[in-house]
Amino acid sequence: MIDKQFDKETFKKSVKDNVKFLYRRKLEEATQEQLFQAVSYTVKDVIIDNWLDTQNAYEEQDPKIVYYMSMEFLMGRALGNNLLNLGAYGEVKEALEELGIDINALEDQEPDPALGNGGLGRLAACFLDSLATLGYSAYGCGIRYRYGMFKQEIRDGYQVEVPDAWLEEGYPFELRRPEYAKEVHFGGYVRVEYDQATGQNKFIHEGYQAVKAIPYDMPIVGYENNIVNTLRIWDAAAIEEFGFDSFDKGDYKKAVEQENLAKDIVNVLYPNDNKMSGKELRLKQQYFFVSASIQAAIEKYKKTHNDIKKLHEKVVFQMNDTHPTMAVAELMRLLMDQEGLGWDDAWAVTTKCVAYTNHTIMAEALEKWPIELFSRLLPRVYQIIEEINRRFIIEVQNRYPGNYEKIKKMAIIYDGQVKMAHLAIVAGFSVNGVARLHTEILKNQELKDFYEMMPEKFNNKTNGITQRRFLLHGNQNLAAWITDHIGPDWITDLSQISKLKVYADDEKALQEFMNIKFQNKQRLAKYILEHNGVEVDPHSIFDVQVKRLHEYKRQLLNILHVIYLYNQIKLHPEMEFYPRTFIFGAKASAAYERAKKIIKLINCVADVVNNDPSIGGKIKVVFIENYRVSNAELIFAAADVSEQISTASKEASGTGNMKFMLNGAPTLGTMDGANVEIVEEVGQENAFIFGMSADQIINYENHGGYDPDFIYNTDAEIRQVLMQLINGTFSSDTELFRDIYDSLLNTKNCSRADQYFILGDFRSYAEAQKRVESAYKDEKKWAKMALLNTACSGKFSSDRTIQEYVDDIWHLDKVTVTKSEAAEK
Ligand code: OAK
Structure with missing residues (x-):
């Protein structure tokens, strides 16, 4: 709640004053950037009072x-988040409106400290x-x-x-x-x-x-x-x-x-x-x-x-x-x-x-x-x-006398490193x-x-995310709807969100839930039109993979499957197919050539697919430029399907998966990282799981036996997709994607063919995608699934994770801070 020293009128005056003192301008003359700065300084003033109070409390309570x-x-971005956490977002929004300022436009002025x-x-x-x-x-x-x-x-x-x-x-x-x-x-x-x-x-x-x-x-x-x-x-x-x-x-x-x-x-x-x-x-x-x-x-x-x-x-x-x-x-x-x-x-x-x-x-x-x-x-x-x-090696020797292998494997300094x-x-x-x-x-x-030598040190802390940024701020309509239904406690205790489960069969609630999703999809469609110049249909399934670009995260599997679907639709134009928008967002490390090629491939496929009138707009592919925290908030809120398709064992946890779940998007994923725990919370029937297990992958890695060439040679549809990488379908330069093609097969240019088991998991992925489609067609079933994802996301709050770190590792003391009187400041 906004406190007395921060009421609307004082706030408005302070914004005006800041514009005057910082820029020697009147409010009406200020640029958006200047307004952002002026408002931020006003907010910072309030924060500083709390900052001082906190410091005092810490000094007293030690x-x-x-x-x-x-x-x-x-x-x-900090501005919106700080206002929300101060409990002042609504009032500041109103105050700014009274000054003729749109808070969203202002928030958009802030750079993302990345x-x-x-x-x-x-x-x-x-x-x-x-x-x-x-x-x-x-x-x-x-x-x-x-x-x-x-x-x-x-x-x-x-x-x-x-x-x-x-x-x-x-x-x-x-x-x-x-x-x-x-x-x-x-x-x-x-x-x-x-x-x-x-x-x-x-x-x-x-x-x-x-x-x-x-x-x-x-x-x-x-x-x-x-x-x-x-x-x-x-x-x-x-x-x-x-x-x-x-x-x-x-x-x-x-x-x-x-x-x-x-x-x-x-x-x-x-x-x-x-x-x-x-x-x-x-x-x-x-x-x-x-x-x-x-x-x-x-x-x-x-x-x-x-x-x-x-x-x-x-x-x-x-x-x-x-x-x-x-x-x-x-x-x-x-x-x-x-x-x-x-x-x-x-x-x-x-x-x-x-x-x-x-x-x-x-x-x-x-x-x-x-x-x-x-x-x-x-x-x-x-x-x-x-x-x-030196001391550690002595310990190892004492523990495993004569076992020099152990020293080789465990020493801190070995082999010049x-x-x-x-x-x-x-x-x-x-x-x-x-x-x-x-x-x-x-x-x-x-x-x-x-682990064998010091098992007592090892423990697990499953990651979490803050619901305050990724729901309360990023999806304000859904947040308000949730609060209407179960009260506001979920904001600081996400386990409360399970109370939504009682609405899983309530048609009105499901309708409202999906209406909010639709509005968010419209908002994202607008963003995509403005930023990509591509028109996407918010009635289509928004199938989203946003994360860093890395081979193990398998954006390549996703785009190869898009090519496969495109082929299917062209081959069977009469086939029933629910329209789909495949949305990607990813930065590749500047020196990671293959990852950058995969971005190019996604964009080349998008060019062909989006402009082929023969498929009647059934598939759209969009690559959102400059994926970052601020547009992530829009994207999670608008997603129908959460692509979490890493090679099992490779993704330590993932946290995007949790943000999608919180916003009501079921997971299409492998049994990897925290996906395993997501499925445990929401139930197999409310997720789309596919692919080899971590054990299977590790077994192949340790003992060999995986042969992508066999798949290539025996599966004509997969072969067609791969051939299209090098036959001019997506680029007149047939060599452009040669490296990607080579990386998947035992060619002379490739030492570890298909290291991330893309071909191995392809059929299973395509089949899971089919399940997604049929589930989506059943509107009620999908709405229930989506709502249950939100309702079962309680475990994945970073509040829970932090409490576990505190209980098991840090042993911190809880502090309370009371606000000092305004007069003292
Ligand atoms: C980055 C640089 C070096 C080592 C690890 C990373 C990294 O970002 N790892 C990621 O950490 C996340 C938070 O724990 C996990 O959710 C991701 O799975 C993991 O890839």
Whole structure:
């Protein structure tokens, strides 16, 4: 609820004032961008009061803090979300209307802070929302990339990457905090000095290059609870301002170097998803934010506590995948070299402070750094890792005497490389996967040796999403309808949404539910017309696959099946066929050639299919440009079918699957990641499951025996589809899709034919698609299915996930914040 100091009139006046003071303009003269800024500053004022109250409450109550360490935070737009969480959206919308301003147009002015690639980064953002809403003290720690995820333009069907200068106009929801700046050191060497007084060696890092880390804080507003947590992202600057000073002193070269180093570190987010980039700069980025964040955490702790050996009682670091794993060695370094602890004490503290989440089993994502690079860039940190490794190998030897295979498989440093996952597991007190199946694969396959040696560390935390962004904000009509039927409790307790189940056979309710879906489909159709110039029929089935483009996610299976359907319709024009709109949205990593070719293929198929009058518009294919959090909200709300078709075992969890479910779209998917748990919640009969199981896939991978050529040779329809890739059907350049064709078969150009079992699952997928069609034709049956998907989505709230992290791993204290009187502010 909006409070007194934030009533409509005050709000309106403040917007007008901001336009005046910021731009020297009257409201009527302001551009949309200026209005966005002015309104955002007004909202930020309110947030700041709550932020201060929160800080005071935390100081009084001294709760344990989780530091969520992540290279990525895919936040999406803040204005609308902040207003909703403040409980002020409705009133602000009205106030703006009275000023002649459309809140939606204003929200569209905001750039999406896209400081992340995909699943891992968006999960971090959902977690921050849940932590604030549940009343836990938390910091997100990351990097303030000057350029976030690139903007995708589609030109002539190809992806073109355009820089995302999200900070260009100034970002209103951040606060620069130079008073908390920290120094981070790279390179140099370590000098060992014997300290007479203590009888200990001292390790002195010298000859390094220093960079200043300057934090920017973004508020994370809890839902109607006065709590505002902080996402702290670090900018880099040279230690000394580059100027005449250094020039005069002859330090010109050094000053330029420092300046460049700083600029480079925070310049750009690496656009890789599920793939490691072995670049030196990436390693610098990792150490940069890890070091600054841990220094800040220790400093904060020491302000009110004097025993560093009890750090773990008030602080926990959660490492979002292995990217921040340097945290282990950096914490050891600070505890020993700065705080004066000996190894054993430092290790005892560290191993109670750090925990690790694994987000993928894709081999190419596993972080391994060459010793040469690592030790050169971070000599002291490397030294500490060597010692951790030395001690760990002794443990392995004691546990498995004479078993050198174990050492080879488990060592942190082996084969000239530092293996970050091994470091995270050895030092972390908790290791978790992100869906039940994924955790089982970690335990029984990928991390088997570690699980055998330290089973107590392993646990599962099935991912979740925030219903506040992906339903309350993204699908406002459905949210209002749900609240009308079951009250508003679902907003902070999604398990309540199961109360909708009583409407599963209520014709009126089902009709209303589907009417809202239809309106959302109209909204998306409008967006597609505006952005793609393609007209789609909102009466057709909206069949959607939006996610990063990766071979394992099998967008290729989807588009090959579209080609197959197209062939069927052309061959049997009389065949009954329910009109379908296949909607894709995906960014490919800039260097991932095959993924980019698949985008081109989708667009080429779209060109042919959408413009072939002989199929009477039965199929449309649309590739939505620049898929990101803001258009995702529209897309989930409008989807009929949720395509979750990864090769079983490869998708650790998926979170898009949960967003579709929440918005009433049944899953068409494999038994992979969290799909397994989705089906468990909603029932087999309300999903469309197909394909090989994870066990079958893993079995083929371990023992061979899969032969896509056999399928090609014996299934004429599949063969036809593949032939069309190289016979000019979709491009006059018959070589354009040769690589894709080759990748599926045992050709001389392909070492692992059809690595992702596309042909193996094709028939099963086509058959599941048939089931989708017949289910959709039965309107009542479909409506019930759709509603039950929403009604059974309760488990997949990130509030549930976070509560599990708190109960099992972090052990945080719950905090309440009461609003101080306006007069005191
Ligand atoms: C990105 C870079 C390196 C390693 C993993 C990722 C990543 O985004 N993984 C994804 O994490 C999501 C959140 O846990 C999961 O839902 C996805 O399945 C997984 O691919």
